[in-house]
Each structure stands twice: as C-alpha cells, then as structure tokens.
C-alpha cells in the first residue's frame with residue numbers, strides 16, 4: 001500500500017488525492033494518486049501553488065493552457081502612456097475593459113451612444129437607461145447596433161512578478177514529488193517537508209540563470225522540464241526545473257546525498273502536448289550552491305529569457321490568427337454555396353476579395369506595430 005511521503009500514513013481509497021507533479025494550472029499533465037494524502041494536499045493549494053500559478057498567468061493566458069477544470073484567468077494590461085486598460089481573455093484575446101456610455105442632452109432631446117462587450121451587456125445598459133428615458137425602445141436599439149472588432153492601436157504593458165518564498169515552496173514541492181514518483185527514497189528529502197509545509201525556512205530553492213546552460217539540443221519551443229540528478233560522489237541530490245522554458249529554478253534536495261545514482265529527465269512540450277527527450281549537462285552541487293548564493297534575481301537574464309518565450313508565443317498566435325482569418329474568408333465567400341457547387345471564376349474572385357478584406361487590417365496592424 002502506498003504511503004504519504006509527507007506524513008507517512010497509508011494512502012487508501014478514503015484519503016487518496018490526485019497530485020499533479022507540475023501544477024495543472026500551468027498545463028502539467030504528469031500526476032499520481034500515490035504521493036501524498038488528502039490531508040497533506042489541502043494545505044498547499046491556496047497557500048503557495050496559487051501564488052506560483054498567479055505569477056505564470058501571462059503565459060497560461062496567452063497560450064490558453066488546457067487544464068482539468070476551468071480556463072486560464074483573464075489578465076488586465078495597461079497603456080503605459082494613457083493608463084487605458086484592456087482585458088486579455090484566455091488565448092490572448094483583447095476585450096474592452098468596461099463598457100463606454102456617452103449621453104449628450106439639451107432641453108428637449110438626449111442622445112445616448114454606447115459600446116458594450118456583448119449583447120447581454122448592451123441590453124443591461126439600455127434597460128438601465130430606460131428607467132431615466134422611458135422612450136427608449138430596447139429591441140429596436142439592439143437591432144440597429146453594430147458589431148465591430150479590431151486590433152489594439154498602441155502598445156500595452158504586461159506586468160509580471162516572479163519569485164518570493166511561497167512560489168519557491170511550490171517549485172520545491174514539484175521537485176520532491178518527482179523524486180518520489182521516480183522511485184526516490186523519502187529519507188533523503190524528509191528534512192524539506194517542514195519547508196513545504198511552511199513550518200521552517202530552508203535555502204534550498206532559487207532561480208537558475210547562469211552562463212552554464214544545462215539543456216542542449218532542443219528544438220526551440222515551450223517546455224516544462226524537470227531534470228533530477230542524484231550523485232553520491234558529489235554528495236548531492238538536485239533538481240533543475242524549467243517552467244515554460246524561460247522560468248528556471250534549481251532545487252538542492254540534499255547536500256549530503258548517499259543514495260543510489262539518479263538521472264531522470266522529464267520534458268513536456270507544452271504546445272504540442274507531448275513528452276520529448278534531449279541532451280543535458282549533469283548539474284553539480286557547486287552549480288546549485290552558486291545559484292542559491294545569488295540573493296537577487298539576475299533581472300537581465302530573466303528578461304531575455306521571458307522575451308524569447310514571448311516571441312515564440314506571438315509567433316504561434318500569429319499563425320493561428322492567420323488561419324482563423326483565412327477560414328473566415330472561405331466561410332464568408334464560398335460558404336454560402338451548396339457544397340457540390342462547381343467553382344467558377346466569379347467565386348474565386350469573391351474568395352480573393354474576401355481574403356484581402358480579412359487579412360489587410362491585420363497586415364496594416366503588423367506594419368504599424370513593427371515601425372514603432
């Protein structure tokens with residue numbers, strides 16, 4: 001019978017709980033019911049897993065990360081010059097921050113114009129105004145409303161905060177889970193249980209941004225990675241963890257490790273949803289200690305890493321958007337003919353016109369964006 005490695009009680013049908021090794025909110029798929037008991041699990045969620053998930057919200061939103069329950073959170077971005085806010089829905093889809101209502105009136109007449117995010121909201125606004133202006137014909141107003149969409153016209157700032165002991169506890173827990181999952185011996189990590197249970201502070205986890213790359217020969221992409229190395233000659237048991245390729249951590253699980261040799265790599269391709277494998281450099285206690293000694297986050301290295309990551313995300317979004325626009329053009333032009341209609345030159349012209357109509361605003365938006 002499996003035992004909870006945190007509190008050592010038997011895991012039964014009654015107290016079992018499914019634990020994700022990498023948070024499910026981040027798109028982690030690897031999971032087990034044989035790691036910890038329900039009792040130990042309930043403490044973590046709101047304490048620090050949520051904190052780590054919040055710090056990664058930009059990526060989970062832009063990538064529209066699939067999870068077992070719910071969808072990624074929306075985020076709010078701000079125009080650094082005007083302070084104007086925009087909501088970003090999962091998948092990086094911008095939406096107005098709040099509805100806009102303009103009322104101009106003189107003695108005899110009031111003109112109400114407004115922009116709402118959807119019909120339900122428009123109806124609510126009109127109903128509200130009708131209390132003051134009973135002449136408003138809600139249905140008529142809704143019927144004459146116009147649906148519009150467009151691109152953001154200027155650049156917006158996305159703020160991100162990473163780090164802090166609580167999110168690092170969550171990372172440490174991922175390393176411990178993975179060690180136990182791959183057959184590790186509890187005795188080598190039990191001293192860290194008070195740390196992840198918030199009973200004690202231990203300097204065992206930090207960021208890893210140095211010149212010495214650990215991962216090699218990997219296609220450019222977005223990955224969640226755990227590399228676990230246990231070496232009794234080096235007296236160390238270490239985990240190197242990457243979230244979304246760009247956020248890199250190191251966890252010194254044990255600095256007096258005397259157990260069997262361990263060398264395990266787990267790498268999950270977040271975009272293509274599959275596991276891959278590649279070459280890596282063995283990490284040593286020296287690497288881990290050097291990284292843990294650096295108190296402050298090396299901001300430039302982190303920024304570079306995050307920029308690389310965002311570049312990959314935007315590339316992915318662009319190709320998805322273009323195929324969305326092309327599909328829309330086909331639907332708007334050829335879509336209205338029965339499926340077995342023979343295609344005529346007129347229909348081809350119609351398709352070309354529709355493609356131009358759909359894609360031109362995007363190209364203009366891109367050209368404006370790149371010239372700034």
Ligand SMILES: [Zn+2]
Pocket residue numbers: 004005006007008009036037038039040041
């Ligand atoms: Zn337990």
